[in-house]
Structure formats: C-alpha cells, structure tokens
Amino acid sequence: MxxxxxxxxxxxxxxxxxxxxxxxxxxxxxxxxxxxxxxxxxRNDLELTLDIQYQGENLNYFQDTLIRWQNNTITYFNNDGSDKWVKKYDFDDPEIIFGHKVIYIMNKSTGDIYLMDNKGDTISRIQINKPIFNLKEFSDNIMVHVKEQDTLEYLYILDKSGNPITDLETNDNILTYGLGKDNTKFVYSTLMANDTELKSTLFLNKITGDEEYSLELPNEIILFSEFLNSEVVVLTNTRLLLVKNGEVSWSKEHNGFNDILIKGNEINLLYDNSLEVFDLSGEVKTKINLSIESNQIIDLGKYIGIHGNKDLAILQNHNEILKYIGEEDILKILGNNNYIAIHYLDKVDVFKLDNK
CATH class of the missing domain: 1.10.287 (Helix Hairpins)
Known part of the structure; x- marks a missing residue:
C-alpha cells in the first residue's frame, strides 16, 4: 500500500x-x-465533521461566538451554552445585521446604530437621525440607506467610528449600492417609474460625491451592482452586463436566476440546477451541473458554497467536491476555509471542514 x-x-x-x-x-x-x-x-475532497450543535431559536454563530438576538435583547453564550453576557435595548424598531467582524444593532426609526464586536464590547455608536431602511458593510466603511417620507431617499457613507465620508439624496428609488475595494469610488442605481416609462440608472461617483458617469437602462430593473476591478458588474431582470467607463462592454441575456457572486475575476451566476462562470470578457468559462436544487451561493474563502432549502454543495476549482443532504429547512449558512455554520429554525450545527 x-x-x-x-x-x-x-x-x-x-x-x-x-x-x-x-x-x-x-x-x-x-x-x-x-x-x-x-x-x-x-482539488481537495472534503468531508464535514460535526463539531458542536447548539439548540434554540434566533441563534447566530458569529466569529466563533454563539449569539442570540430576541425581544430587543442580545445574549452572548459560553461554549457550553450558558449565558456569558446579556444586554437589553429599548428600541421600538430594532434590527440586527451581522457583518464580517462587526455586529450592527439598529433602532431603525430613530437612526441609532450600535457597533459591537464578538466579545460584546461596543466599538462605536452612530446617529443618523433619520429612519434607516438598510445598512451594508464594505471593508472599513458602511453605507446607510435612508428613506424619508415617500419621495426622498439618502445614501450615507461613514467609517466605523461614525465619521461621515460623503452622502447624497435623490427623488428616485434607490435600488443597489456598493463601495470599491480601494474606497475611492462608489456605485449606486435608481429606479424611475410612472404610467408611461420605467427606467433604471446606474451612477458611479468619486468618494467626494462628484459624479464620474451615469448609464440609463430603459425598461430594465437593476437587481445587483458591484465593482469588479475598475468595472461594474450589473444584473438586471433581463440580462447580465459589464460596464466600463460608462459604456456597456458586454451583456448576456438570461431567463431568470437565483443568485450571483463575484469572486476573484469571475462572475458566478446561479440557476436552479447549474452554475455559470463568466470571465471578464463575458465568455462562459465553465458551466457546472449541480447535484442539488439550489437558491443561494456563498463565499467560503477558497471554496464556494451553494445551498437549497435543505441541501449543501461545496465547490473548489469549478468542481463539486462535497454534498451534504439535510432534513430540515436551512435559514442561512456562514463559514470560511475551516468551518461551516448551518443555521436552522431551532438550532445551529457547526461543522469542521476536513480533507479526506
């Protein structure tokens, strides 16, 4: 042997x-x-090894820490499941968002945002003083989407200490937004619709707020926009396109999709039973037929995770190297190169990723 x-x-x-x-x-x-x-x-074939299982509802596995958010109360747990730290908030419209390294606890009606780490320490408090619609994290900065009344919307870009970087306001509906990796530019899109016209517009601005270009897409609704190097990947209800210097470099029509992920220099477009991988020129680099019904794609470091209602597949180098068949509905999956945390309604299963 x-x-x-x-x-x-x-x-x-x-x-x-x-x-x-x-x-x-x-x-x-x-x-x-x-x-x-x-x-x-x-390629390394993998296997999942159950490391620990936590029982209970409203649980989140974040940065190796188990956390519950329930009834305006955040609870940090020890490894044995006992309470480690508990804090109650008096919010009338609460929401929690788990970022990469920071937890954002918001009172959406007043615009208060508390930033916490995985030890329960408060990093900073940000006051927008306007009702928050959504928040997104981008590296060291955040973008806050505000809807005020029925006609006016705002985007605020701040660092994680709450210092303002730039902001804008518009009378149109804001659809998507994102920051470039070097934090020098940001992209956002809007929708204008009335009885006679429907039109999406993509904007690319310098971080100072100055507009670099805008691109109108009549009769299309922008569902996704994200930087890929200096270009912008845009996904609408009818096609996938790459925008360079304000012009459409290429576009590919689609008949519906489930999810999209930008990873490296590749665009991963997920369908029910397959994954198409596009390169920067718009060519299909490969098409992967999946062994599961799928609805979401997640970045797992050197792997890509794809899951459906109950099942999970893990890909590496465009090959499916692991399939996990579950019995319960999946709420969400988080993970990296070393572990995967599968969140269910009443438990969280934390698996180690081991090479065979």
Missing part, C-alpha cells in the same frame, strides 16, 4: 512537470484546457 502511494505521488509529480513545459509551447485555447486539468490535481 505504501509503495502504491509513492507511485501515485511520483506520477502526479511527473504530470505536473510535463504540464509546465507544455504550457510554454501551447496556444492560448489549449493552454486554458490544460489549466482546467491541473485544477483537478489541486
């Missing part, structure tokens, strides 16, 4: 060395095919 393992390792090493020399001599199309083959050698 040990001799067989050595032979397999030696064969793989020979193939990899041969492939490196072959890449130098091959044309682009053949080179891409060979790179896909090499992805198979880099």
């Amino acid at each position: 040990e001799e067989t393992k050595k032979i397999h390792k030696g064969f793989k090493k020979f193939i990899l060395i041969f492939a490196v020399f072959a890449l130098i001599l091959m044309n682009t199309q053949v080179r891409e095919k060979l790179l896909e083959l090499l992805d198979g050698f880099k």
Whole structure:
C-alpha cells in the first residue's frame, strides 16, 4: 500500500512537470484546457465533521461566538451554552445585521446604530437621525440607506467610528449600492417609474460625491451592482452586463436566476440546477451541473458554497467536491476555509471542514 502511494505521488509529480513545459509551447485555447486539468490535481475532497450543535431559536454563530438576538435583547453564550453576557435595548424598531467582524444593532426609526464586536464590547455608536431602511458593510466603511417620507431617499457613507465620508439624496428609488475595494469610488442605481416609462440608472461617483458617469437602462430593473476591478458588474431582470467607463462592454441575456457572486475575476451566476462562470470578457468559462436544487451561493474563502432549502454543495476549482443532504429547512449558512455554520429554525450545527 505504501509503495502504491509513492507511485501515485511520483506520477502526479511527473504530470505536473510535463504540464509546465507544455504550457510554454501551447496556444492560448489549449493552454486554458490544460489549466482546467491541473485544477483537478489541486482539488481537495472534503468531508464535514460535526463539531458542536447548539439548540434554540434566533441563534447566530458569529466569529466563533454563539449569539442570540430576541425581544430587543442580545445574549452572548459560553461554549457550553450558558449565558456569558446579556444586554437589553429599548428600541421600538430594532434590527440586527451581522457583518464580517462587526455586529450592527439598529433602532431603525430613530437612526441609532450600535457597533459591537464578538466579545460584546461596543466599538462605536452612530446617529443618523433619520429612519434607516438598510445598512451594508464594505471593508472599513458602511453605507446607510435612508428613506424619508415617500419621495426622498439618502445614501450615507461613514467609517466605523461614525465619521461621515460623503452622502447624497435623490427623488428616485434607490435600488443597489456598493463601495470599491480601494474606497475611492462608489456605485449606486435608481429606479424611475410612472404610467408611461420605467427606467433604471446606474451612477458611479468619486468618494467626494462628484459624479464620474451615469448609464440609463430603459425598461430594465437593476437587481445587483458591484465593482469588479475598475468595472461594474450589473444584473438586471433581463440580462447580465459589464460596464466600463460608462459604456456597456458586454451583456448576456438570461431567463431568470437565483443568485450571483463575484469572486476573484469571475462572475458566478446561479440557476436552479447549474452554475455559470463568466470571465471578464463575458465568455462562459465553465458551466457546472449541480447535484442539488439550489437558491443561494456563498463565499467560503477558497471554496464556494451553494445551498437549497435543505441541501449543501461545496465547490473548489469549478468542481463539486462535497454534498451534504439535510432534513430540515436551512435559514442561512456562514463559514470560511475551516468551518461551516448551518443555521436552522431551532438550532445551529457547526461543522469542521476536513480533507479526506
């Protein structure tokens, strides 16, 4: 058996060395095919190992800490499930958002936002003084969407200490918004609709608030917009498109989708039973037929997670390497390279990701 393992390792090493020399001599199309083959050698098959199960409703597994948000009260738990820290808020319109490293607790009606870490310490308090519709986290900054009355909407960009960076107001409905990774530009889209016209408009602004460009999309509704390098990926109700310098670089029509994820230089568009991966030129790099019915795609570091109502599939290098068949409805899934936390109505299962 040990001799067989050595032979397999030696064969793989020979193939990899041969492939490196072959890449130098091959044309682009053949080179891409060979790179896909090499992805198979880099693939690690996984298995899920249940690490711990927490029983109870309204639970969230955040930064290795179990937290409950219920009846205006946030509770931090010890590893054994006992209470570690409890704080009650007197909010009339409460909402909690779990960011990457920060928890945002809001009183949406008054515009108060409390930022907390996974130890229960308050990082800062932000006062918008206007009713909050939504909040999104982008690296070190946040964007707060405010709807005031029926006709006026605002976007506020702030750092996590509450210091204002920029803001804008519009009479149109704000659909989507996001910050670039270097925090020098932001993108947002609006919808204008009346009895005779429906039109979405995409705006790209400098962080100072100055408009760099706008792009009108008649008879389309923008559902998603996000930076990909200096370009912007836009998904509407009818097509996927890439916008560069205010012009549509390419577009692809679709007949409905479930979710979208930008990861690296790839655009992942999820359907019921398949995943299409687009490159920057708009070409379909690969189409993956999935073994589960799917409705959401999540970034798990070096992996991609896809789940449906009960089941989960994990992909690496465009290959499905794990399938988990569940029995209960999934509320949400969080995780990274090392663990996955599956949230159900009455429990949270935390799994380790182990290589076979």
